[in-house]
Amino acid sequence: NEFTGDESAAAAGNAATDNFRRAGKTGAAQVDQARVSELAGALIKAANDIVLEKKVTYEEYNALKAWLIRVGDDGEWPLFLDVWLEHSVEDVATEHREGNKGSIEGPYYVPDAPVPADGHTIPMREDEGGTAMVFHGQVRSTDGTPLKDAKVELWHADNDGFYSQFAPNLPEWNLRGSFPVDAEGNYSINTVQPAPYQIPTDGACGQLIAAAGWHAWRPAHLHLKVSAPGHELLTAQLYFPGDEHNDDDIASAVKPELILDPKPAGEGVDVEYDFVLDPV
Numbered sequence: 514n515e516f517t518g519d520e521s522a523a524a525a526g527n528a529a530t531d532n533f534r535r536a537g538k539t540g541a542a543q544v545d546q547a548r549v550s551e552l553a554g555a556l557i558k559a560a561n562d563i564v565l566e567k568k569v570t571y572e573e574y575n576a577l578k579a580w581l582i583r584v585g586d587d588g589e590w591p592l593f594l595d596v597w598l599e600h601s602v603e604d605v606a607t608e609h610r611e612g613n614k615g616s617i618e619g620p621y622y623v624p625d626a627p628v629p630a631d632g633h634t635i636p637m638r639e640d641e642g643g644t645a646m647v648f649h650g651q652v653r654s655t656d657g658t659p660l661k662d663a664k665v666e667l668w669h670a671d672n673d674g675f676y677s678q679f680a681p682n683l684p685e686w687n688l689r690g691s692f693p694v695d696a697e698g699n700y701s702i703n704t705v706q707p708a709p710y711q712i713p714t715d716g717a718c719g720q721l722i723a724a725a726g727w728h729a730w731r732p733a734h735l736h737l738k739v740s741a742p743g744h745e746l747l748t749a750q751l752y753f754p755g756d757e758h759n760d761d762d763i764a765s766a767v768k769p770e771l772i773l774d775p776k777p778a779g780e781g782v783d784v785e786y787d788f789v790l791d792p793v
């Protein structure tokens with residue numbers, strides 16, 4: 514466990530780095546030599562072009578070197594890449610889809626979240642803060658067929674903007690769950706509305722944001738993975754209308770079709786959202 518009671522960027526960053534290593538996506542050997550040469554060559558050329566065009570000084574070059582070293586020290590490579598690059602990778606990966614295109618995964622997905630005993634209520638604390646939310650809808654294939662063997666995985670920040678397993682003092686699976694759909698492809702999940710998320714301000718990414726005079730916010734969001742046999746995995750995020758950061762998300766991961774339409778319901782809200790998966 515990375516957490517010692519403080520909420521430091523390094524603790525969250527190192528947890529995200531460990532999480533990425535555990536996920537087994539580190540397949541550098543699977544990229545063939547010609548492609549490595551093409552991509553690494555293009556990246557190096559782009560960086561050199563910036564130096565020449567902007568007349569980068571030795572002082573600036575050394576500031577960059579020190580900062581890159583710090584990104585690693587703070588374990589913030591997953592955070593840095595997912596905030597500033599993953600959105601373009603996601604665009605390329607999903608541009609062919611007829612169904613939902615989705616959005617970025619981000620650094621805080623953990624596989625194998627539990628299916629709750631009642632099939633509907635996400636694991637949460639007895640006194641979990643935030644507006645109660647019933648989140649429901651249907652999973653279909655692009656031809657309209659309901660997908661009865663689909664599964665909806667949901668993970669999101671709590672009412673203070675913290676993710677379980679990446680911030681201290683939260684139950685392991687808090688606000689993380691896996692929900693099988695019913696015979697008509699319908700899912701219904703009881704949870705609470707997440708708060709906007711601020712990326713850690715005391716690490717390398719926070720240092721860059723402060724030095725550049727940017728803000729560190731993502732709008733409040735739900736993270737999802739929707740899967741069904743014979744269909745492409747959909748990784749998505751959903752957002753809430755009126756959030757001041759829907760238009761300037763630091764991770765550039767908001768799309769108009771991903772903004773929910775919550776309706777007041779009792780003490781809380783009811784939100785309906787259907788997912789359409791592309792056959793493989």
Ligand code: MBD
Binds near residue numbers: 592595620621731764
């Ligand atoms: C998040 O919660 C997130 O979703 C992304 C993409 C980056 C950092 C934190």
Ligand code: FE
Binds near residue numbers: 619621710734736
């Ligand atoms: Fe997130």
